[in-house]
Amino acid sequence: MTAIVDSNGKPLFLISGDEKTALLNIPEGCIAVHNPPSTNVYYQDGWVEMAPQPTPFHEFDYITKEWVDPRSLDEIKAQKWAEIKSQRDILEFGGFEYKGNVYDSDQVSQGRILGAATAGIDQVWTLADNTTVELSASQLQQLYAALQAHIASVHERGRIARQLIFEAETKEQVEAINL
Template sequence: MTAIISNKGELLKTISSNDETVELNTPKGCQAVEDPPEPNMYYQDGWVVMPAQPTSYHIFNYDLKDWIDPRTLDEIKAQKWTEVKSERDRLEFGGFEFEGNTYDSDQVSQGRIMGVAVAGVDQVWTLADNTTVNLTASQLQQLYVALQAHIASVHERGRIARQLIFDAETKEQVEEINL
């Protein structure tokens, strides 16, 4: 096999053929060299292994011989906000603590907690780990208050993160933001 590389060392294609065909398939400004011994290599007086790709957004810059993130600051901010919203939803719907137990907080569970808090009756409640606990009507109302505090806390963290994203002036500042 023969590798056709650009003048920047980028592997363009590999072919298996005689020298004349290789020459005909080598574009101007490119050269034919020995096939790379492994994937993810570039050519610079011999094959060199590329460093690991930092993120899926990075592309390899053959001039710099390094990975770069070509996204604009606004694109990075939009992606970070998408990630924060996803994490916010995961936290909101991923359960919460009340009186030492973990309760489900998915949308169905939130509706059930609201309904039982309004009903004002004692009830056996199934916890996130599928064990049960006896709760009084008063505890069920407190459970609802704890759920609302949990949701409010998660969303407050989301609002803070969104403002930090909006205010960020560099890619590095955006990347440091977590929910």
């Protein structure tokens, strides 16, 4: 196999055949070289292994021989906000602690906690690990308040992250933001 490489070292395509066939298929400004040893290489007086791709968004610049992120600052901000919202949802719906026990907080569980707190009667409650605890009507109201505090805390963190994303002036500042 023969690889056809452009003037910047970018492999364009492979040719199967003899040397004459390869020579007939070399576009102007390109060269024919031996088959590359892997797919993650460029040609510069021989095959050179590229550094690992930093993120799925990075593209290899064959001129500078570096990975670059071609997204605009606005695109990076939008992507970061989508990541933050996803993390926020995982935290909100992933359970919360109340008096040393972990309770489910998915949407169905939130509705059940509200209903139990509103009913005003003592209940046996199933925890996230499927063990049970007995809760008085007062404790169920406190559980609901703890759930609301958990949700408010998660969303407050999201609002702070969103504001930081909005105010960021560089890609590096956006990338440094966490929930």
